[in-house]
Amino acid sequence: MSVMTAADHRIPKDQAAILVEPAAYADGRIQETYRWLRANEPLGVASIEGVDPFWAVTRHADILEISRQNDLFHNGDRSPTLVSQDADRQVREMMGGSPHLLRTLIHMDAPDHLKYRLLTQAWFMPQNLKRLEDQIRAIAKAAVEKMAAAGGHCDFVQEVALHYPLRVIMSIMGVPQSDEPRMLKLTQELFGAADPELARDASTPPAERKFDMSVVIDFSNYFRAISEDRRAHPTDDLASLIANSQIDGQPISDLEAMSYYIIVATAGHDTTSSSTAGALWALAENPKQLAKVKADPSLIPGLVDESIRWTTPVKTFMRTATADVAFADRDIKKGDWLMLCYASGNRDEAAFEAPDEFRVDRKPNRHLAFGYGAHLCLGQHLAKMEMRILWEELLPRLSELALDGVPAMSEAVFVNGPKRLPIRFRMA
Structure with missing residues (x-):
């Protein structure tokens, strides 16, 4: 990075x-x-x-513009x-x-990104998701019944939010279903590697932890067996599609297949569980907002979007x-690293009225939690x-x-969300 720029x-x-x-x-x-950065050094x-220098991008407008320019960034x-720097060196080795x-x-850019995205994109389009609505509603009903049976007290994260989207994906x-506890544990170890309660080596102080790829190895070993089975006995599930995928007439590599399984199996539920728990947490602290959405169920889609903005699981x-560029009055150099701070953009005073208030009827709500541009979240509709x-059920x-x-929230710079949410409640 340019010394003068820095x-x-x-x-x-x-x-x-x-x-x-x-x-x-x-x-x-x-x-x-x-808040300090947006006001004083929004692109600094x-x-x-121990970390390579990087630009911190904290304004909504700047994050949006960088996300649009996929060839430049x-x-x-x-x-x-x-x-x-140590982890980067070890991975490269x-x-x-x-x-x-x-x-x-x-991890991909054009042209590979679109080719691989198209392998599964149809699965996650709204018109194809409609056929899953009855199946998902049955899973939701079961989650609500489990909560009702808890007797008026529960940890909503541990007993509902973690398991409902996990069962769906x-x-x-x-x-x-018998393997879901294993998938949940691996997901928490992957995204919670820096959390003293969730990390695989949680007993080791964070400063003393060494780079460990055992979670990725465990995920890969599990899905490699699934993949081999689906090649021999394909069904109509997503694993079969990935196992038998081809790009440019050739089967995708083992690394790319395992990567596809892992991203769907982790991001496919973890971020949804975080936003779900974030919503209930906010409603518990804002009874007027809870009363508003209960009185008018047409506000439920607004509740969904507001909880995603509010929680912003992908931080x-x-x-x-890829080139020298003058951007937002800064001279960014080729090779510079930039951190897109979505949770900052989603609280940007220039983009949202009263951004630190939770409003189920917020309009417009142009949050950035799903990203933007070519890398817009594949699973946002699901x-x-x-x-x-x-x-609708709860x-x-x-x-x-x-x-x-x-x-309590999990400790992570990349993906985080509520890890404990003790509540008391009454259900009809």
């Missing part, structure tokens, strides 16, 4: 440090830093020991998620120079500049459908709701 727009060290501290994404400090350089040239342990859609993929993605159906029966303890 010097001109360097973020103060105390603010920069917050951007890479997983605990700050759990305790709320990250939002304080985002974070220089932190690449996903695949460097890691699309924040990694330390293991992967023959590539900065990627996996090769999912988020695993049924679509063709993963047996950050990284992009790499996520919204799952959440809509759950609220809200008419929910007569009282309040927090029943202290909720």
Whole structure:
């Protein structure tokens, strides 16, 4: 990164440090830093020991514009998620120079990105999801009945939010229900690698943890067996489609197939469970908003979008500049790394009225939680459908709701959300 560029727009060290501290994404400090950055250095350089310097992009408009320009700002040239210099070096050593342990859609640029996206895109289009509505509603009804049987107290994350979208995506993929606890644990270990409660090596202090790819290996071993079975005995599930996919007339590689399974099996439920829990948390703290949406069920789609904005499960993605460019009064150089801070863009005062208020009737709600441009989330329609159906089943029966303890968020810079949400409630 250009020394001159970094010097001109360097973020103060105390603010920069917050951007890479997983605990700050759990305790709320990250939002304080985002507010400061939007007001004082909305596109500045974070220089932190042990991490390559990067531009922190905190304004809604700038995140949107960078997301539109996929040729100028690449996903695949460097890691699309924040990694330390040590981790980056180890990955490159293991992967023959590539900065990627996996090769999912988020690691790809044109022309490969569109080719691989089209393999499964039809599965996630609204017209095709309609055929799943009855199946998803049955899963939602079962989740609501489980909650009703809890006797007026439960941890909504652990007993409802984690399992409902997990059951949906695993049924679509063709993963047996008996394997869902394994899939959930692996997902939490993957996304919660920095969380002292969720990490695989949770007993080791974060500063002493070494880079570990065992979770990816375990995922790959599981799905490799699934893949071999679906090649021999294809069905109509998503796993069969991935197992038998071809690009340019050739079967996709083992790395690309395993990567596809892993991204669908993790992002396909984790972010939805976070937004679902985030919604109930917000409703428990805002009884007037709960009363409003209960009185007018037509507001449920608005509740869904507002909870996605409010929670923003995918907090950050990284992009790499492919050329020198003057952008937002900054001189960005070829090879510069940029952090898109979606959770900041979704609280940007210039884009949202009273952004720190939870409003089920917020209009317009042009949140960035699904990304934008070529990398717009493939599963956004499924996520919204799952959440809509759950609220259609739960809200008419929910007569009282309040927090029943202290909720907690997971500690992660990339993807995070509620990990505990104790509530008390009454259901009709």
